[in-house]
Amino acid sequence: MAESEQDRIPGRYGFDEIASSHLEAWPNSYQDRDYVTHFEIPEFTCLCPRSGFPDFATIIVDYVPDASVVELKSLKLYINAYRNRQISHEASANAILDDLVTLLSPRWMRVVGDFTVRGNIKTVITTEYARPEYQGPRPALTRYLPAIG
Amino acid sequence: MAESEQDRIPGRYGFDEIASSHLEAWPNSYQDRDYVTHFEIPEFTCLCPRSGFPDFATIIVDYVPDASVVELKSLKLYINAYRNRQISHEASANAILDDLVTLLSPRWMRVVGDFTVRGNIKTVITTEYARPEYQGPRPALTRYLPAIG
Amino acid sequence: MAESEQDRIPGRYGFDEIASSHLEAWPNSYQDRDYVTHFEIPEFTCLCPRSGFPDFATIIVDYVPDASVVELKSLKLYINAYRNRQISHEASANAILDDLVTLLSPRWMRVVGDFTVRGNIKTVITTEYARPEYQGPRPALTRYLPAIG
Amino acid sequence: MAESEQDRIPGRYGFDEIASSHLEAWPNSYQDRDYVTHFEIPEFTCLCPRSGFPDFATIIVDYVPDASVVELKSLKLYINAYRNRQISHEASANAILDDLVTLLSPRWMRVVGDFTVRGNIKTVITTEYARPEYQGPRPALTRYLPAIG
Amino acid sequence: MAESEQDRIPGRYGFDEIASSHLEAWPNSYQDRDYVTHFEIPEFTCLCPRSGFPDFATIIVDYVPDASVVELKSLKLYINAYRNRQISHEASANAILDDLVTLLSPRWMRVVGDFTVRGNIKTVITTEYARPEYQGPRPALTRYLPAIG
Amino acid sequence: MAESEQDRIPGRYGFDEIASSHLEAWPNSYQDRDYVTHFEIPEFTCLCPRSGFPDFATIIVDYVPDASVVELKSLKLYINAYRNRQISHEASANAILDDLVTLLSPRWMRVVGDFTVRGNIKTVITTEYARPEYQGPRPALTRYLPAIG
Amino acid sequence: MAESEQDRIPGRYGFDEIASSHLEAWPNSYQDRDYVTHFEIPEFTCLCPRSGFPDFATIIVDYVPDASVVELKSLKLYINAYRNRQISHEASANAILDDLVTLLSPRWMRVVGDFTVRGNIKTVITTEYARPEYQGPRPALTRYLPAIG
Amino acid sequence: MAESEQDRIPGRYGFDEIASSHLEAWPNSYQDRDYVTHFEIPEFTCLCPRSGFPDFATIIVDYVPDASVVELKSLKLYINAYRNRQISHEASANAILDDLVTLLSPRWMRVVGDFTVRGNIKTVITTEYARPEYQGPRPALTRYLPAIG
Amino acid sequence: MAESEQDRIPGRYGFDEIASSHLEAWPNSYQDRDYVTHFEIPEFTCLCPRSGFPDFATIIVDYVPDASVVELKSLKLYINAYRNRQISHEASANAILDDLVTLLSPRWMRVVGDFTVRGNIKTVITTEYARPEYQGPRPALTRYLPAIG
Amino acid sequence: MAESEQDRIPGRYGFDEIASSHLEAWPNSYQDRDYVTHFEIPEFTCLCPRSGFPDFATIIVDYVPDASVVELKSLKLYINAYRNRQISHEASANAILDDLVTLLSPRWMRVVGDFTVRGNIKTVITTEYARPEYQGPRPALTRYLPAIG
Ligand SMILES: [Ca+2]
Ligand SMILES: [Ca+2]
Ligand SMILES: [Ca+2]
Ligand SMILES: [Ca+2]
Ligand SMILES: [Ca+2]
Ligand SMILES: [Ca+2]
Ligand SMILES: [Ca+2]
Numbered sequence A, B, C, D, E, F, G, H, I, J: 001m002a003e004s005e006q007d008r009i010p011g012r013y014g015f016d017e018i019a020s021s022h023l024e025a026w027p028n029s030y031q032d033r034d035y036v037t038h039f040e041i042p043e044f045t046c047l048c049p050r051s052g053f054p055d056f057a058t059i060i061v062d063y064v065p066d067a068s069v070v071e072l073k074s075l076k077l078y079i080n081a082y083r084n085r086q087i088s089h090e091a092s093a094n095a096i097l098d099d100l101v102t103l104l105s106p107r108w109m110r111v112v113g114d115f116t117v118r119g120n121i122k123t124v125i126t127t128e129y130a131r132p133e134y135q136g137p138r139p140a141l142t143r144y145l146p147a148i149g
């Protein structure tokens, strides 16, 4: 039987849900097509492995599912769990790719970590997985430089 | 004989038109060319299959017609009819593609469902159909990441 | 004792929460100051009283609380409840103002309904309440016309 | 009894509706408040009185109703009727103001005609009406000049 | 001998110039190169073949001339002449392509009709001509979807 | 009797029209209202009085006419005539104001000269005239600084 | 004697600096003027008091100093220290105002907390302090609604 | 007799011009009007007094001249001269104001220093001078917060 | 020996420098790489060959140098020299390409002339040169059409 | 043992860190993938080799690491060290590429120097390195020209 959200322990259930969460896969009902799912997750934060100061990023995931798709709420909680981890820019993008590839065995996947400026330098990491035989879409994610005008 | 729009039952005819609508095909007068029709439909809404809460999206359709084009008003009513359906992000984009391909037998078609943020995550589904022998245009629909500027 | 969100009846609890919701007031801990709370709610939809076709708007609320502030989740459910109501642009903005003034007895409040285009015309309704003796902030919400450049 | 829109004479009813249209007033249900209705009508076109060549503009109307509000479809048809009239920039903005003030007797009204470039010059006409005793809102419609940045 | 523009019949010459205009070709002085001319014509308007109501579009033409280029003023008058024609979105883009290809026998040409929203749906038609042996530039005209930022 | 534009001496009539032009006033048909006409003229160019190198600006004029309005084509030719004049940023904005005030005796007028960067510095001159008793509108032309966002 | 940043304990000094930090005041060298300092701090994050889930905001501070200005690094560490606190939107904006007013005794100060969307609603809190006799600048921080165009 | 720019010592004359430069005043030919000159200088850089690391800013000056205007090239060289100075954000904005007021004795002047982010915090200093009796224009330089749209 | 810029004849040296200028080539120190230099020159103006009225454009040059690069100041003066020439849109873009190819013998070059609107039509000319055997970069310069968003 | 940042010599340590800095390489933990790291460094400044006046640029680096990645703080100090060097646009972009290729032996690298306007011309240098056998990603960095719209 269902209970309302109000029954959850005030001030606690977010911690509990994040602590006990694990990425969940659901069946993909459209396996006959190479369709692309694109996620943008603007509220990623972790801690710098060198200084302990907070880092912030938007994480962008594009993938072509095979038998499984990722469950959206479990993905949110998985991202939330980076909040107290000390991890570099390169490692966080590659670790998210590794974890999602392990879970989903997708046909193709790309993860982008678009970090805010540190030391006057902005860093963006782009990392990609494809099955060796993959021939489907790999949609461009272009950075542009505006012309005068 | 025609009657003005004012003759329609006040407060009712929209419901009736949506309920009785079906996608309509019209003949394509320019079958000798692989030209592209692009639709943007910013007022898609449906209900989440898990929670029942409303979801919102812009639906973008690009296609190269063969013998038929879709009638614009019937497309609008078809989109309106999702308002009370419980359907996932992946399913709505793929279902729109299936229904339009069945109706039109186009040479090529792509459907994008660009959904608003849920659980701090934005989702965009892109799904595509092409006849096996199709060699015509497949116009890019790029997402961009702005550079510092 | 709390139960997780997963215990709620699949596909049902959103309907139930919207149906049983009512606007809730919480105490304002900073009554000594005339501070402003600004809400932007981009997912308002209702039905046209004349045709029954859907309308879409962003609702913007600015207010200076007195003894009470509005609880955020109850505000979301209150807005969700317009989905199946037939109501005009003018009436929806003024009704939201009336309901929130009744609930909160604020020092000052302004409601804007920024509707999408209908019949090639975009409509925005702005309506405001102030206690007769109110002298506090009324932050501008300017529409701009870009110059050539 | 209502008939569907499909019963209207194909290719004709738009001409007929524009030709027979007249601005219509509806009662204002919120006369106790000085609320503002803002319309943006981006598809205004008329003919230059000097050359006969077409002119294009966005018409922007802001007003505080008294006993009456303008009916939206009659406003659209009224604007459509300028398509074959030869009228200057200044005269079209002032004529729209005159016609709407005559119809509605509003507390306050402002009409902007934001015309596209002619002879390398962009022209915008802003004209306003207020009852002598009017003390209510006159929302700013600012043009901005972007700073370097 | 030349007369000034002021000698033209006041209020008439625009009608006359549009009525008597025909697309004009001029010689191309740079036939040794496959260079591209791009035109943007934001003031296209015609009438809906179904309703008679006005439609609005930006017409975009890209082409690689062979022996001839189109004369700019004759192109403007040709576009003006659609104002009172009832023609569909698909037909207007394809007819402009047909007329310009007939006039110029270009190496390559693309016409885009970028129409304003009707029935909550925006439509863009893209249609293209190339000589069978053409190998020159076909510059992309990308639509973009902004990422979260 | 009118002759077409084609009768004008090829390659010459622009020079002649600019050389012989003078600002022209037309009667204002709406003298009972303090309405505002806003012009943006993005193609102003003159020569630096110090170096002789070209300068470029957008000229923006806002005014409230009294008995007269400025004729648009004569204003264009008047602006064209600065092309070969050596004049400073401050002097060109103030001279345009002086000439238009002399011609029109307006109730209020403001001229802005928004010049492109020279020596890494962008300069904008804003100068204004008002009759001593003037109480009408003086619409703001705000420069903004974007916040982080 | 100074040591380089490299001497700090790897992976630790950020935690230590945040834990031991306190807001610091420095003397204001320009007390004779009412000048304004504006800070934008886009990397504020705290925890929701109800759920424990993370919240994100840009904090904007404007103030007119009297005898003291706030030291920039101590302000950064003070903001960092909210990362593990459970605090509401209203309370965080008002608490930052309280703490900075206590530290600096400024002539005037305004704090804005511009939070990201939660439950489909964006919230912005604006709270302000002024000495009773303060007559100096209070620079506007306008939200705008873009017009069609 | 004039010599060309090419006669200047290669690689040296910029240093020399900056080292020997001093702010220069020229007579104001339009003293009868309170007109505003606005400068934007996006290439200001200095050194942090605490660390010695470089800082970057756009400097914005608005002023109403009295008998004198500032000569543009001398202003550029004056700004260039900050490149090797160690000076705080507050001091650089106030020092530029002091130097220009001393030089020009203007009726009114405002200086803004809009600095790039340091320590995740963006700082903008706004400081202003006016003669006690000054009643002329003080054009707003608004920061805006974009609404959802 | 060098003289300062102040020695140049006041009001004259710009004319002289433009009149006596010629495009200058400098040696390319990085001939081992196919690197791209991109120039944007927003202040191009010439005269219409038909009417004598002024035309305005941004000229964009991309090229891969071989033995020579163009000297920047000589390029500026070369562009300045078009101010009093009567030349069509097509001819100016192709002539700039011809002159720079003759001067530099580059590996690859593209010139774009992006002209302002004339007769309600905007024109952009793109013309390109490549050595027959060239295989290096040809960076895209995309025009985009914004999607609804 | 670590000392706090406060122990560094006030006003000196930035100079010392820049003077003694050298680019540092760290091991790449994800050598099995061709992932891309993108840096944007908006605060590059150097001195013109011809005049000695300051130049400003944003430097953009994209690379696919092999055994090593660049340490971020050493990259910042390396960029800081250009402040007092006289170096041309072409040389600075190519020198940064040379230095980073020497340090990292990457699989692929591209450096862009996006300089601010000088002599009314904006210059962007793009230079690239790839191992002969490299087949991995080379992400596009497109400049766009906005269409009318
Ligand atoms: Ca790192
Ligand atoms: Ca889903
Ligand atoms: Ca910028
Ligand atoms: Ca209504
Ligand atoms: Ca622009
Ligand atoms: Ca007129
Ligand atoms: Ca159609």
Ligand SMILES: [Ca+2]
Pocket: E149, F149
């Ligand atoms: Ca943003």
Ligand SMILES: [Ca+2]
Pocket: F088, F089, F090, H072
């Ligand atoms: Ca000057």
Ligand SMILES: [Ca+2]
Pocket: C072, G088, G089, G090
């Ligand atoms: Ca709250």
Ligand SMILES: [Ca+2]
Pocket: G149, J149
């Ligand atoms: Ca526009």
Ligand SMILES: [Ca+2]
Pocket: G072, H088, H089, H090
């Ligand atoms: Ca400081």
Ligand SMILES: [Ca+2]
Pocket: E072, I088, I089, I090
């Ligand atoms: Ca031409």
Ligand SMILES: [Ca+2]
Pocket: H149, I149
């Ligand atoms: Ca939007």
Ligand SMILES: [Ca+2]
Pocket: I072, J088, J089, J090
């Ligand atoms: Ca150079």
Ligand SMILES: [Ca+2]
Pocket: G149, J149
């Ligand atoms: Ca637009």
